[in-house]
Amino acid sequence: MSRAPGxxxxxxxxxxxxxxxxxxxxKTLQIxxxxxxxxxxxxxxxxxxxxxxxxxxxxRSVIRNPIPYYLCPLDDYSEKYLCAALKALPSAEExxxxxxxxxxxxxxxxxxxxxxxxxYRVPETRSTKIIMDxxxxxxxxxxxxxxxxxxxxxxxxxxxxxxxTSGSGKSVFLNALDPDKTIDGNLMVKRTGGLKHSxxxxxxxxxxxxxxxxLAEKFTxxxxxxxxxxxxxxxxxxxxxxxxxxxRGQQYRAMIADLLLxxxxxxxxxxxxxxxxxxxxxxxxxxxxxxxxxxxxxxxIAAANHTHYLDALRPTKVLMLRSGDEPAWLSYKEYQNDFLxxxx
Ligand SMILES: Nc1ncnc2c1ncn2[C@@H]1O[C@H](COP(=O)(O)OP(=O)(O)OP(=O)(O)O)[C@@H](O)[C@H]1O
Ligand SMILES: [Mg+2]
Numbered sequence: 180m181s182r183a184p185g186x187x188x189x190x191x192x193x194x195x196x197x198x199x200x201x202x203x204x205x206k207t208l209q210i211x212x213x214x215x216x217x218x219x220x221x222x223x224x225x226x227x228x229x230x231x232x233x234x235x236x237x238x239r240s241v242i243r244n245p246i247p248y249y250l251c252p253l254d255d256y257s258e259k260y261l262c263a264a265l266k267a268l269p270s271a272e273e274x275x276x277x278x279x280x281x282x283x284x285x286x287x288x289x290x291x292x293x294x295x296x297x298x299y300r301v302p303e304t305r306s307t308k309i310i311m312d313x314x315x316x317x318x319x320x321x322x323x324x325x326x327x328x329x330x331x332x333x334x335x336x337x338x339x340x341x342x343x344t345s346g347s348g349k350s351v352f353l354n355a356l357d358p359d360k361t362i363d364g365n366l367m368v369k370r371t372g373g374l375k376h377s378x379x380x381x382x383x384x385x386x387x388x389x390x391x392x393x394l395a396e397k398f399t400x401x402x403x404x405x406x407x408x409x410x411x412x413x414x415x416x417x418x419x420x421x422x423x424x425x426x427r428g429q430q431y432r433a434m435i436a437d438l439l440l441x442x443x444x445x446x447x448x449x450x451x452x453x454x455x456x457x458x459x460x461x462x463x464x465x466x467x468x469x470x471x472x473x474x475x476x477x478x479x480i481a482a483a484n485h486t487h488y489l490d491a492l493r494p495t496k497v498l499m500l501r502s503g504d505e506p507a508w509l510s511y512k513e514y515q516n517d518f519l520x521x522x523x
Contacts, residue, residue: 379443
């Protein structure tokens with residue numbers, strides 16, 4: 180207890196704060212302090228949901244909810260309740276095994292000579308005629324070899340990084356690795372060896388509820404929390420916003436958090452981290468690498484702009500696609516020494 184600056188006795192600073200908050204509330208509603216106290220008493224008796232959002236914003240500093248304490252011994256009702264709960268819930272050992280993370284068993288990708296050729300029927304317009312003449316192109320259909328003779332071998336925990344200039348075929352190549360994807364009608368894909376894996380892409384999340392709720396409902400609140408933290412999205416404000424309200428970089432990370440929790444064996448990630456700042460990109464790349472290795476997935480990751488995070492991702496192999504030429508396979512070290520060092 181201390182003597183308050185106003186001269187009153189017996190009011191501690193915290194109580195003074197509550198007093199002021201309730202006084203402001205009464206002034207806003209133009210009611211007496213006693214009436215305000217009565218309103219507050221009734222609201223507390225009803226429960227927290229009785230408060231409107233506005234009331235909650237004003238009165239939350241005044242209301243202290245009771246903190247549940249565990250008091251021994253249990254009464255009859257509590258004892259029966261806990262015994263029933265123990266029977267209904269799995270034992271700690273079982274819970275541990277069901278909570279363990281997804282892991283991929285024995286996934287192999289073995290494709291020989293994957294080639295993708297595009298045919299394009301040129302519309303007869305004034306400008307196309309001029310361009311065809313100028314470049315000596317004949318016929319009404321143009322053919323282009325987008326991907327030429329790529330042989331891919333990958334197994335659990337491998338990260339294949341796909342690089343190449345814009346238009347070199349990175350996205351088309353990733354699409355061809357999804358057994359369920361319908362390839363555009365004018366693309367012809369040839370390869371030896373089948374694809375049996377399940378492929379995971381980034382997908383937008385539901386828009387109607389906050390992202391934490393989307394993931395908590397699909398998986399569990401614990402898993403949602405861990406996954407969002409892994410992509411650096413653990414601030415409260417990001418948790419409570421729906422997907423559409425997030426920035427592009429935040430949306431990208433929310434989609435990765437969702438992917439981390441799904442069960443697909445092979446991840447196909449295009450334009451990897453292209454919307455992220457260099458530091459966040461490094462964190463995401465580092466955590467993604469850890470997850471790929473820990474769960475035994477295989478990841479094909481494509482990006483045109485990647486120098487700032489590649490050391491954190493440390494891919495197993497780099498596939499360099501080259502427009503109009505056969506691709507090159509490099510180790511991460513070779514790629515780093517021969518190419519990255521040159522671009523600084
Ligand atoms: N359905 C299609 N029909 C014809 N050509 C196509 C088709 N899809 C893609 N292409 C061509 O294939 C080439 C490679 O395209 P792709 O989108 O794979 O490039 P990219 O390496 O992913 O480029 P970026 O880094 O700009 O994303 C481009 O020249 C594109 O015009
Ligand atoms: Mg692309």
